[in-house]
Amino acid sequence: MQTDEGREVISLAIKAKEAARLMGQSAIGARNQAIFYFYEALLDNKEAILAANQKDMARADANDPQTKRLKLDQGKLAVVIDGLKALIKMDDPLGRIDLARELDKDLNLYRVTCPIGVIAVIFEARPDALPQIAALCVKSGDAVILKGGKEAEETNKELFACLQKAMIKAQLPVDAVHLLTSREAVKALLAADKYVDLIIPRGGNALVTYVQKNTRIPVLGHAEGICHIYVDSTADGEIAKRVCVDAKVNYPAACNAAETLLFHKAVPQGMIVEIVGALRAKGVEVKGDAEIARICATRSLSVLPADERDWTTEYGDMTIAVKMVDNLDAAILHINEYGSGHTDAIICQSAERWEKFFGGVNSAGVYRNASTRFADGYRYGFGAEVGISTNKMHPRGPVGIEGLVTYKYKLEGQGQTVEEYSNGEKTFSHKDLQAEK
16 A cells, blocks of 8 residues: 555656656756756855755764765865866757668658656765756756655755755756655655656665665666776886775775775785785775785784675775785686676786776776776766766766667658568668768
């Protein structure tokens, strides 16, 4: 039996479906205006937003590594606003023709980009995700239903109020954006497959797994961020140290932070000690296999023993697992077995080994001599992202505007029938026309 809360969520989803139709027909100028008014409202209400976040932080567990994601300060807010400004400058993602083909004289086929429809995003902890996701959906002409975690409830309310004001000011349907606050609403949302076209869960493994198992709605996202850095025998020591420290220390709670460090057995012991020592100096707890522990012990470096569980652990804090591997092939096998398909990097000077690593690792992002922390929509120039996808199918990696549109096939004819082609009276020309980029 459906609860009052469930009926309310379904009613809201129906409104979002109708608003999505209007959003898909809206002019790019109006959508850009809404994003402009949104970041203006964020600036005007900055103090109230930050004060609300302080209330959320005061209730949070300071010992929980995920609490770092909850914090919204002036720096994070500035990054969000910069992303919205960049988003405005991007071309309209709707109405693009990426395939144009003459099937026969006066029978032309086009593939045209269009919105997905209603997108539901369930996210934990990170309130800065709300404006990024909402703005991307506005730009792509989609309606969005946002379900934030209770831990960020005060911050989310302030951010969402700014979004509503922006939609009204831009004269876009305010029912195209909704914010759910109760945990009970999630179950009803997952059952709204008639009205919701895509669900994006942004949070821990438990959340993503629950969503995937409890809905018929397509799900986009990743369950874990177990990212690796493999230091090859051809690595430059200084590059390796810089990248490994950044990938672990810059923001250890992020899903693109490195969780496992692999060393080729031919890497000089001095380089291994220097890299592990640099991590320890930053306060990182290192868990190493027997060979790594032996090498570090010769230099009085403290390393805890690692076991099989450490290769499958997303720590989300200042802990990293370190392992010695026999060769490049062993590194690739380890990453593909224990990794989450998110982002993995190699440190090497050999172009041949880089190409082998790139071809062999089955991850959405594969890097050379660069920190895994670059796996981010803002850093990719997408303006923002709705999340990271580890799906093999499109979209993959940081999901920006292109991941929030789909396409329709548009066929224009002059009364042609299939029978004319079936009986040989007419034949297809299948001649490509110039598509609009």
